[in-house]
Amino acid sequence: MWYAVISEDIEDSLARRLGARAAHLARLTALVDEGRLLLAGPHPAIDTEDPGASGFTGSLVVVEFPSLEEAEAWALEDPYVAAGVYDRVVVKPFKKVLP
């Protein structure tokens, strides 16, 4: 089923994000290829799609896994965890109703 992976960044995470972004995206594109990614993207720190130096405060990823345990393990292995981008990650089962 689907799982929402809701991540919160440390303060001023932008430089760390940029450093680990390629590895972070590679994991996500692999899931796109398998049809297991519903959506993914970061939360701009200010009210615009391109926040520039203000950066991002976290990420939302909705991804398919056989179990919550496997989704959590995958979330904790995100390169953004090792790079110190994320400070907190919550994984919740997600039921897609609309559209």
Add this chain to the structure above:
Amino acid sequence: MTSSREERIRQQLQRTLDPLELIIKDQSQLHTGHEGAKDGKGHFDVTVVSQAFAGLNRVQRHRIVYDALRDLLESDIHALRINAYAPSER
């Protein structure tokens, strides 16, 4: 080769986390031929019990372990499954 890798992981975690319990499993053989195994680095499952994890969430605990193994992640470790507990949780 495999055992020395495991030993390097053990030494670095011992030094930085002073663990009460430390279990390292080399699971590289489960991933032979798999895309990620091509670089010759290994898959490891690490269970650590340390006072250093008390009061921290799972992301913060993972980061401490990754920081302790930073250089080995470049040279020896392809994938790492981390189980990190504070003493009160065991």
